[in-house]
Amino acid sequence: MDKQTGFMKALKCRECGREYPLAATHVCEFDFGPLEVAYDYDRIKASMTRSAIQSRSKNMWRYRELLPVAGEPTVGCEVGFTPLIKADRLAKRLGIRELWIKNDAVNYPTLSFKDRVVSVALSRAKELGFTTVACASTGNLANSVAANAASAGLKAYVFIPSDLELGKVLNSLVYGANVVGIKGHYDEVNRLCAEIAGKYNWAFVNVNMRPYYAEGSKSMGFEIIEQLGWKIPQHTIVPMASGSLLTKIHKSYQEMTKLGLVSDAEYSVHGAQPAGCSPISVAQKAGLDFFKPVKPNTIAKSLAIGTPADGFYALKVMKETGGAADDVTDDEIRDGIKLLAECEGIFTETAGGVTVGVAKKLIASGKIPANDSAVLCITGNGLKTLDALVGHVGHTREIRPSLREFEALIEAETKSPTAA
């Protein structure tokens, strides 16, 4: 393995194919297309066998040849290898033969799939000599950057809109990150952060480190394949914000096939969005290969990106793999959260409710045939979006400390079970 580049070859423009050195850069100078990491698959093939992978520790770095760091990872070494659960009870409720849940709601250390991308971005940032890392975020990403930077001894700047809820702010402050609240509209905050990223020599995880950062998502797909017994699932349902995760799950399946780690199989990747922010799913349903930007208005805040950077590529992947997209209302999102919790004992955040709700629709409409097998990607933990459920999950029944009152309560419930 090359000490400077590992198994990476170059950064490559996704539009024109021009190649760039493996630095902290993310846009093609020629056509402003996004840059992506290109690998030396011949060398990877020689090093990455099923038995080699299985002999390694159970975390996302067991697929390290296909993750963009030159040496050994130094940040987030225990991230990933989250459970893949066979969800028989939920399968029955949704009307499908076989269903699996890839549960990143219990990812380490900050309970969301963002730990995967952040550990890659920060490990690479250290290799490139950065000592300060940064991100602009309203939730999961901020938590993950703050936590992983703290554990790696990196200085962290987290930019947030100034009106963000206190709970979310505390989740980043507790790790000692420098949290900067910006007063202004979303667009203004976005532009200021782009300017800051251009001016300061910091590793901005989803700006100049984006080519490395985004690759971390592939580990979710690698794990699904291995945990299914080295098989690509027939259907994978992925929540879409920027659309990046969906494209990277597809890339992970393609890479494993190319390396001969899994046999070539037909599969479909489907996308899920909230109805209050559904530019990609609306375009997919209309058969368009471009989307129209929208103003988000949804309880699924972690999916509220009105101008999805990878929307075009996500549409392309769905078209190529025969996948479909759909969207669900706020009420359907809450129903999805409750259904997953009641059937499988997994408490997901609103984005997970979107995934479950859309899976239900796609199965009911036959776009995912009832006789097939599917994997749902659950990307975050329900404890992070408690507000969305207030007033929607029933209420406690209070009694005095008296056995008689308790028995009366049970009797009333037995007579009228729906009253509970």
Added chain:
Amino acid sequence: MATKTKPNGKSEKNQPQSTRLWLMFPPKLITRPIVWELGQKFPLVTNVRQASVTDEIGLVSLELSGSRGDIKAAIKWMEKLGIKVEPVEINVIES
């Protein structure tokens, strides 16, 4: 608002710089020569790097070079017309 003055005497607002943007035109503006109008209205160099125009949407990646103040004013002008203006690094804010 006071402008920050650098040691060489030039204010930051007048420092030349380049900004890379994605513009999204709604259907009613697709046929209007916005880039030309922008060049007439503001002392900025416009450089189109990529474009895709259909009946429903126009997407243009544009580089603007000039003073920071003029770039900001040009962005404001385009937004007022109904064009969606994003830095090339769209989605800087993630959840």
